[in-house]
Amino acid sequence: MYHHIKKLMFTVRVGESDPRFGNMLLEQFGGANGELAAAMQYSIQGINCDDPACKDLLMDIGTEELSHLEVVGTLARMHLKPMKKLNIDTAAEDPLIAIAGGGGVSLCNSMGNAWTADYLKITGELDVDLRSNIAAEARAKIVYERLINLCDDRGTKEALQFLMTREITHLKAFMQALDSVTNDKLVIVQIPPTPRIVDQFYNTSTGEGDEGAEDTTGPWNNCDDIEVINSPALSEFQVTSATPKAGKTKLNGNGNGRSRKPKSRTKQ
Ligand SMILES: [Fe+2]
16 A cells, blocks of 8 residues: 655755756656656566565565655656746747646656656566666666756755665665575576577677777686687578587587687787
8 A cells, every 4th residue: 555645755955947957857757767667667576576575675665766756756846847937938948848738747758758668677577577677776877877967956966866876775675685586697487598509609790890899808708618609600600409408409500610719809
């Protein structure tokens, strides 16, 4: 059950309204990485969750995100409010806010696109959902950081700093929850990946670019348990079977493309 208390989670103060900035704030109100998306994603995942501890976590954070929605919505409203006094200049600048919205917030992003449940990542598999949530918090964090960098108003910056900080708190909690539900992060649900294929790295982008782009190495293609297949299409490399049983993987091709390490130039 939900209960509304007539206080904001963070006290919002705006020195000078800036409708243009208010419009940008809508990205965190009704946008893809905004607070409504976070609130709905975690709450619906919580309804689906059979793990009591993680269900509690998802409902806690999902509900907190609703409080964030209220904070960022109030903040955006304060910045947009001058649009309520209609004149041809303000109305022409943003007809959606000024004429359709009367200087208020609606569940749209900064470009006026309506919020959609398509933003939500809900799989019904706890560890997969937790990974989505970690990514969602990281995206929300960077959007808040960019908004902070575009803003001069002290009170607005403080509210955004609070909201940005809570994203990191949630990011950490979801990472800890993921650690608590899985010992091996490469094990996802039940069907195991096919041996050998799973340890192959296909070097499909090769050569040097005009801007200096080149083949590089990293842990993903430069360690003992990884087999690098260089230019698989050019060497007629083909996988003909992927039966998930040890020793059953068949590989076709002339083999010229296979090597333990990339043959091309490396950058450390
Ligand atoms: Fe949030």
